Amino acid sequence: MSAVVQARNLVKRFGANRALDGASFSIAPGRIVGLIGPNGAGKTTALKAMLGLTDVEGELSVLGLDPRKQRHELMQQVCFIADVAVLPRWIRVREAVDFVAGVHPRFSREKCRHFIERTKLKPDMRVREMSKGMIVQLHLALVMAIDAKLLVLDEPTLGLDILYRKEFYQSLLNDYFDDEKTIVVTTHQVEEIEHILTDLMFIRDGKIILDTSMDDLAERFAEVMVAPDKAERARALSPLGERQIFGKSIFLFDGVDKPRLAELGEVHKPSIADLFVATMKGTYA
């Protein structure tokens, strides 16, 4: 199957700064892709470019359409939650559902009602009377009732408590995602989405610096806990990162044979957070 998103050499300038500086990537259908990067690395700009919300230089095609020129057609099949709490404050639950049902050909009122029934939302409630968590529940209910091919989430759980965050990703995974759909998500709470991702992209200074599936990630990267006497040998293998815990050193390696590492100590699969910290070293320096 052809790629859902195909981007080559995307450049976005803000004055002298480049929010995107030659970013290239490709996203296959049926994947859940995490786009991870430090603040100001160009995550949101990349997502906005995919959604046709901002103009960008370079080759870009989403579901075979150019988001810059065919945004209207594109939005029939793409949905997004950009940040939390962007629902208009005056709207009532009933009005929001009616409106989306009215304008979106792929919206299922039945599904939406089902999702809303699981929450404390009432049809007459206004967004301005809701807590942040409830607003996200409403937004998610609206979006999950749309049979979109691509769902883009930009920091969808920012500022929510852990209960809402867990619930958010759980319903997304259980009630929405299937192999016809593709989800792209950015977040700073990497640990929480680690287990649901199928693919991972790191972005830094407007460039994609890592683009891998989670399966390959486990093959390629390894973390080893090394006793002090073997630390020098480990450093010789040019690790990506090193940190100290309980008098032992933990080294992160990229593309070093597992058996060789096993001689040094206990080998683990690194967490995305550790990988992120090691890769992004010196970003703010």
Added chain:
Amino acid sequence: MNTFTWLLKREYWEHRGGFKWVPLITGVVLVLMIAFALVTALMTANRHGIVVGNLNLDDISRAATPQQLEQVGAAINVSMYMLSIPIACLLGIVSFFYLLGSLYDERRDRSVLFWKSLPVSDVQTVLSKVVTVMFVAPLLALVATFATLLIYLVLLSIVFAFYGINPFTVIWLNASPLMVVVKLVALVPVNALWALPTIGWLMLCSAFARRVPFLWAVLIPVGTGTVLAIYDAINNLHVPSTWFWHHIVGRALLSILPGGWIDFDHVGNQMERSRLPSDLATVFNSTGFAHVLTLPSLWIGAAAGAAMIAAAIWLRRWRDDS
């Protein structure tokens, strides 16, 4: 229902306060004021008598000629036109602020990101706001106006009945609330065409301003006008700056008021010359739109408004500051 109808509905939901409640409350206030005036009149009537259309109510109650009754009807019709004015003025004010917020509020609270996540084009969205302010809001205001007029006639009927006059033959057969409202409905498209430069300018400012669109919208034309006036005074140029105030500042900011195209000097003169209520009624009836449709300034303004709306659509599509 199609997308555009839903967009109109959306605008109504968001602005129910201005489009529904403001005209209704104004109507209620007007009715209360009329009721108060009538009660006061009834209390003092014992001394002076009530005069409607040059006729004392006591005289009507005895015997009035058909001509005299016609004058009563004309007087009531004129008073109904007058009653529509306060609601129209408030409609103008509500529309002004609606336009200033139309493309700004959604950027300020970032809900534009939600609206843009739906398959609705920027052209449709912006045009739904234009149609709302050109047609939906004025027609809603006229519904309130019509209700106000009917209640007004009912109140008058009660007073007349109090004097032993049959309100049906005197009021309801001679006054024509329906004709007044139909006439006002017919003026809606004329008002809308006339308002286009203001609609375009305010929406453009609303789409463009990073903050306080009101200041942009007002300061640019008023500031330019002031600079021109000063320049004019210093250099004694022959380009009169009053032209600028009249045709640029006025049209960019105030054309939203219904009936702004009426030649008030002309109407005023005619009203002064009127002696009978029926003359006055003719003045109101003849402020027809035939003459305004031939004014170049109407069409030039409308074209300028359309161009500014197109610019606002472009800005909504490409503006990226949320």
